[in-house]
Amino acid sequence: MSSEYLIEVEDLKQYFPIKTGFFKTTPLKAVDGVTFNIKPGETLGLVGESGCGKTTVGRTLLRLYEPTSGTVKFNGEEITAKNMAEHRKNMQMVFQDPYSSLNPRMTVEDIIGEPLDVHKMYSNKNERREKILALMELVGLNAEHATRYAHEFSGGQRQRIGIARALAVKPQFIVCDEAVSALDVSIQAQVINMFEDLQAKLGVAYLFIAHDLLVVRHISNRIAVMYLGKVVEIGDADEVYEHPIHPYTESLLSAVPIPDPIQAKQSQRIVLSGDVPSPMNMPTGCAFRTRCRFATDKCAEVCPTLTDKGGGHMVACHNR
Amino acid sequence: MAEQNALKRNVLSAQVDLSKFNFDDSVFEKATDEEKKQQDVMSESTTFFKDGMKKLMKNPLAVGSIIVLIIVMSVIIVAPHIVPYSYSQIISVNGKRDKTAKNLKPFEYSENELEYIAEGGEVFPHIMGTDAQCRDYFIRVVYGTRVSLAVGLFASILVLIIGLLYGSISGYMGGKVDLIMQRIVDIIYSLPDMLVIILLSVVLNETLGEKLEGTSFQSLGVNMISLFIVYGLLYWVSMSRLVRGQILTIKNNEYVLAAKATGAKSGRIIAKHIIPNCISVIIISTALQIPSAIFTESYLSFIGLGVQAPMPSLGSLANTAREGLQSYPYKLIFPAVVICLIVLSLNLLGDGLRDAFDPKLKK
Ligand SMILES: Nc1ncnc2c1ncn2[C@@H]1O[C@H](COP(=O)(O)OP(=O)(O)OP(=O)(O)O)[C@@H](O)[C@H]1O
Ligand code: SF4
Ligand SMILES: [Mg+2]
Numbered sequence: 001m002s003s004e005y006l007i008e009v010e011d012l013k014q015y016f017p018i019k020t021g022f023f024k025t026t027p028l029k030a031v032d033g034v035t036f037n038i039k040p041g042e043t044l045g046l047v048g049e050s051g052c053g054k055t056t057v058g059r060t061l062l063r064l065y066e067p068t069s070g071t072v073k074f075n076g077e078e079i080t081a082k083n084m085a086e087h088r089k090n091m092q093m094v095f096q097d098p099y100s101s102l103n104p105r106m107t108v109e110d111i112i113g114e115p116l117d118v119h120k121m122y123s124n125k126n127e128r129r130e131k132i133l134a135l136m137e138l139v140g141l142n143a144e145h146a147t148r149y150a151h152e153f154s155g156g157q158r159q160r161i162g163i164a165r166a167l168a169v170k171p172q173f174i175v176c177d178e179a180v181s182a183l184d185v186s187i188q189a190q191v192i193n194m195f196e197d198l199q200a201k202l203g204v205a206y207l208f209i210a211h212d213l214l215v216v217r218h219i220s221n222r223i224a225v226m227y228l229g230k231v232v233e234i235g236d237a238d239e240v241y242e243h244p245i246h247p248y249t250e251s252l253l254s255a256v257p258i259p260d261p262i263q264a265k266q267s268q269r270i271v272l273s274g275d276v277p278s279p280m281n282m283p284t285g286c287a288f289r290t291r292c293r294f295a296t297d298k299c300a301e302v303c304p305t306l307t308d309k310g311g312g313h314m315v316a317c318h319n320r
Numbered sequence: 321m322a323e324q325n326a327l328k329r330n331v332l333s334a335q336v337d338l339s340k341f342n343f344d345d346s347v348f349e350k351a352t353d354e355e356k357k358q359q360d361v362m363s364e365s366t367t368f369f370k371d372g373m374k375k376l377m378k379n380p381l382a383v384g385s386i387i388v389l390i391i392v393m394s395v396i397i398v399a400p401h402i403v404p405y406s407y408s409q410i411i412s413v414n415g416k417r418d419k420t421a422k423n424l425k426p427f428e429y430s431e432n433e434l435e436y437i438a439e440g441g442e443v444f445p446h447i448m449g450t451d452a453q454c455r456d457y458f459i460r461v462v463y464g465t466r467v468s469l470a471v472g473l474f475a476s477i478l479v480l481i482i483g484l485l486y487g488s489i490s491g492y493m494g495g496k497v498d499l500i501m502q503r504i505v506d507i508i509y510s511l512p513d514m515l516v517i518i519l520l521s522v523v524l525n526e527t528l529g530e531k532l533e534g535t536s537f538q539s540l541g542v543n544m545i546s547l548f549i550v551y552g553l554l555y556w557v558s559m560s561r562l563v564r565g566q567i568l569t570i571k572n573n574e575y576v577l578a579a580k581a582t583g584a585k586s587g588r589i590i591a592k593h594i595i596p597n598c599i600s601v602i603i604i605s606t607a608l609q610i611p612s613a614i615f616t617e618s619y620l621s622f623i624g625l626g627v628q629a630p631m632p633s634l635g636s637l638a639n640t641a642r643e644g645l646q647s648y649p650y651k652l653i654f655p656a657v658v659i660c661l662i663v664l665s666l667n668l669l670g671d672g673l674r675d676a677f678d679p680k681l682k683k
Contacts, residue, residue, distance in 0.1 A: 093578070100575065101574040102575055103579075104597070115582040165582070168582075169582070
């Protein structure tokens with residue numbers, strides 16, 4: 001069974017049980033019913049403020065956490081805890097934190113070689129070494145440093161090690177969790193280009209999680225905007241940028257610095273009032289209503305669902 | 321697609337234009353020479369172990385402790401081959417038992433020995449004198465040190481094995497298994513250890529006393545066996561707590577998650593990620609466990625629950641020396657000083673190891 005989409009995520013939920021009393025646990029709704037698809041060779045950008053559940057979406061997708069409910073399909077086949085082992089080779093992740101995601105007691109060679117070891121992707125030591133050196137070259141690391149420990153590298157270099165590790169098994173799908181945030185601008189551009197070249201050459205699909213909206217727009221074909229564990233807007237990258245519909249997306253975009261000073265003066269910043277509600281105690285109805293300019297009574301009662309506003313531009317809002 | 325990319329690139333002023341770089345057959349960008357040079361400036365590569373050893377060697381207290389321990393070790397290994405007396409043997413001169421060689425002072429000779437020397441014979445000096453049973457005291461202290469160190473080492477290894485297994489199972493499994501295992505630890509924590517040792521040695525003396533005769537356990541004595549049993553039953557709990565805590569923190573590290581994402585199985589994760597990251601802490605606390613076991617043994621021997629006579633241990637030597645304390649104070653001083661030296665230097669070495677290999681652990 002094959003399908004148009006490489007990745008299909010449907011109503012994915014991830015609740016973390018948090019102890020709130022001696023016998024009581026309250027669910028922390030980190031991801032609360034997320035649905036999206038990614039085609040082969042496509043990049044879906046995922047944006048949203050800190051703590052909205054982006055990382056959790058990526059990790060649950062890769063079964064690093066067992067989802068509370070919902071399904072993930074890869075090439076039309078539903079992924080379960082059992083068959084995930086076979087899919088590990090097809091789906092990889094670049095981790096957000098380049099410091100804690102590398103084992104301090106392992107050399108770079110062994111870190112990058114770990115996926116090769118696990119999937120036995122070489123016939124002898126020489127082949128393993130060659131593959132590792134090729135990967136290091138690919139991400140712009142000096143091959144002479146293969147025997148060094150991760151703690152001897154800078155943040156940007158570590159991020160490259162993490163990228164090389166994800167690329168080692170030649171996956172079809174990579175979750176890039178803020179993969180370029182720790183890099184300085186020129187290197188960021190290089191790494192982004194590298195991602196794009198890989199996509200053009202190997203047809204890799206990405207879930208590209210980032211804070212930097214300009215970067216996301218540049219690399220993504222489509223963009224999904226998250227707020228408190230839910231996708232509130234999803235659509236073609238340029239469409240979402242030029243014509244944001246959801247009030248939250250609007251305010252996010254208005255916070256992006258505009259390079260053109262004249263244009264910048266004309267545009268208005270929409271400053272959000274209030275704090276993000278706790279994911280353990282979410283508002284009823286629309287999660288955004290406590291900070292929304294357009295909120296009405298209906299927003300407090302009914303939770304809006306994603307509806308098509310034309311051309312696959314989906315928005316979850318009653319009033320826009 | 322390519323056209324689209326080119327268009328998009330203009331939006332970002334900081335974007336590097338790929339077309340400026342030359343690609344051969346590969347589409348990937350190679351690191352520039354300048355970049356490579358930059359990386360070459362990185363400091364000399366040091367492994368974790370080398371780094372730690374360097375730090376350890378800079379710590380004067382640790383180095384002093386290592387020297388003291390090496391001296392003590394070589395003395396207890398070499399001395400029995402040089403000194404012609406044994407720990408249970410009454411001194412004999414020219415084949416005859418020497419009843420005059422009682423309670424000699426250090427380097428003093430008995431009357432018989434003096435006669436023998438005058439006749440042209442050679443007598444090895446009693447470096448620490450002799451005891452009330454006419455036995456050479458130096459060799460007894462040497463053997464006592466051997467026994468004490470061996471007991472300390474063995475008890476620590478026992479603690480290490482049980483604590484490591486129990487703690488890692490509890491930490492790695494987590495959840496209900498962890499909860500139950502930790503309540504058992506709580507119960508064991510609340511047992512009075514000394515009382516258990518004393519009761520156990522009384523019970524074992526009754527039941528095991530005769531069966532042991534003729535076996536290699538006999539020279540060790542029932543008391544020592546009960547000491548080991550108690551270590552195996554009670555003393556591993558703090559080691560298991562430590563191991564569990566280490567594993568819990570390491571388990572939640574992102575690199576373990578990353579290993580899972582590559583498809584690594586539990587066995588590989590434990591062997592490659594968890595153990596290498598907590599091994600230093602475990603070794604250090606084992607090193608710190610040895611002096612505490614030596615101390616317990618000495619204490620038990622001192623109250624008469626130690627090794628079986630005539631086998632000496634530092635504690636039992638000190639205990640015997642109490643009787644003639646006023647006339648022969650040096651008999652207490654020798655074993656006491658050795659205990660202090662060993663315990664102190666092991667403790668200082670353990671501290672030094674901790675500072676060098678695991679600075680986070682420093683309180
Ligand atoms: N393992 C976990 N156990 C309990 N709560 C968690 C866990 N991981 C994440 N959370 C909670 O889930 C929510 C979403 O976290 P997540 O890391 O997905 O956010 P994020 O969007 O990636 O944020 P950032 O942009 O800062 O990386 C947060 O409130 C966080 O505290
Ligand atoms: S549903 Fe209501 S509260 Fe939510 S974003 Fe739309 S207008 Fe605002
Ligand atoms: Mg995150």
